[in-house]
Amino acid sequence: MPARAGNGRGAPVAIVTGASSGIGRALAVRLASSGYRVGLIARRVELLESLRDEIAKARGLAVAEAADVGDRDALRGSVARVEEQLGPADVMVANAGFGAPTHLDPLNIDDVEQTFRVNLMGVVYSIESVLPGMLARRSGQIVAVSSLAGDRGMPGESAYCASKAAxxxxxxxxxxALRERGVVVTTVCPGFVQTPMTPMDAAATPFIMSAEAAADRIARLIEGRRGGVHRFPRRMALLMSLIARMPDALVARLVGDGSAHEPAPAEPAP
Ligand SMILES: NC(=O)c1ccc[n+]([C@@H]2O[C@H](COP(=O)([O-])OP(=O)(O)OC[C@H]3O[C@@H](n4cnc5c(N)ncnc54)[C@H](OP(=O)(O)O)[C@@H]3O)[C@@H](O)[C@H]2O)c1
Known part of the structure; x- marks a missing residue:
């Protein structure tokens, strides 16, 4: 069962962005099964609604609200509607994420902007939507799902890595800043997790873990109100800390120079 209900209204409330798929979906199921009332946010509302029904069948309580986390007003509106239905958020998990290869020739600026809009500004807007209430109650936990990719700029993934480092x-x-203000701040940095975002190539995804295992790690950080940075699985975190210290030439030898991520050249005009 959850450690405590910080909102004074019974079961605690957790809001999970990116709940329609992968880690966010598994985390919503895991938190609901532990007694949290869960707000589900993402763009694909039909997936959120079927997850809400699945949670209800298992005697949990969830509500679904559609929003693009990169749209500040839309996200604030959705979070407000979740709080109207469930009560004030005890936990915000800013999990929604976007990954696209970084191309060089030409630079795919639209993808870079979308990466930062979702992965960085989506986190900032998620926090903005709950922080005033948490500060007023002197209670709450903010969790960002970042990535071990933030530890080093990798060829072909510059934008994704940079967004997670940010x-x-x-x-x-x-x-x-929030140390003495009752709000716990938790950064989660998983390695490879089996979700639609991850390439199927096993050689390129060492120490990959299931979405359920990653969700369980995150849920335990929430139940224990544990702040700080949490990198896992341990062997991938160790490998990334080595890669972060390697000279560029060695990284290029290990993972390539990123040219494999470039789109195929256009067919010459007839
Ligand atoms: N998979 C990995 O190996 C791995 C490793 C480390 C960290 N992570 C991080 O874990 C988080 C979850 O990723 P995942 O692996 O579970 O991927 P996923 O299965 O593709 O799920 C991504 C989720 O983000 C949501 N999302 C994407 N863009 C959004 C937007 N503009 N507005 C609202 N929601 C949006 C998607 O929902 P809709 O499409 O319905 O909006 C979906 O629910 C991400 O932050 C990712 O960077 C993943």
Missing amino acids: VNVYMEGLRI
């Missing part, structure tokens, strides 16, 4: 540093500053 999340890590943003959360670090918040963590220090």
Whole structure:
């Protein structure tokens, strides 16, 4: 069962963005089964509604609200509607994420902007939507699902890695600033997790874990109100810390120079 109900209204409330798939979906199921009332947010509302029904069948309580986390007003509206139905959020899990290869020739600027809009601004807007209430109650937990990819810029993934590095540093500053204000700040950095976002190539995804295992790790950080940075699985975190210290030439030898991520050249005009 959850450690405690911080909102004074019985079972605690957790809001999970990116709940329609992968880690977010598994986390919503896991938290609901532990007694949390769960707000489900993502764009694909039909997937959220079927998850809500699945949770209800298992005697849990969830509500579904559609929003693009990169749209500040839409997200704030959805979070407000979740809180109207379930009560104030004890936990916000800013999990929604977007991944696209970084191309060089030409630079795929639209993808870079979308990566930062979702992965960084989506986290910031998610926090904005609950922080005033948490500060007023002097209680709450903010969780950002970042990635071990934030530890090093990888060829072909510059934008994704940079967005996660930005999340890590943003959360670090918040963590220090909120130390004495009752709000726990948690940064989660998983390695490879089996979800639609991950390539199917097993050789390219060492130490991959299931979405359920990743969700369980995150749920335990929530139940224990544990702040700080949490990198897992341990062997992938160790490998990433080595890669982060490697010279560029060695990284290129290990993972390539990113040219495999480039789109195929266009057919010459007849
Ligand atoms: N899979 C991995 O190996 C791995 C490793 C480390 C970290 N992560 C991080 O874990 C988080 C979850 O990813 P996942 O692996 O579970 O991927 P996933 O299965 O593709 O799920 C991504 C989720 O984000 C939501 N989302 C994407 N863009 C959105 C937007 N603009 N507005 C609202 N929701 C949006 C998607 O919902 P809709 O499409 O319905 O909006 C979906 O629910 C991400 O932050 C990712 O970077 C993943």
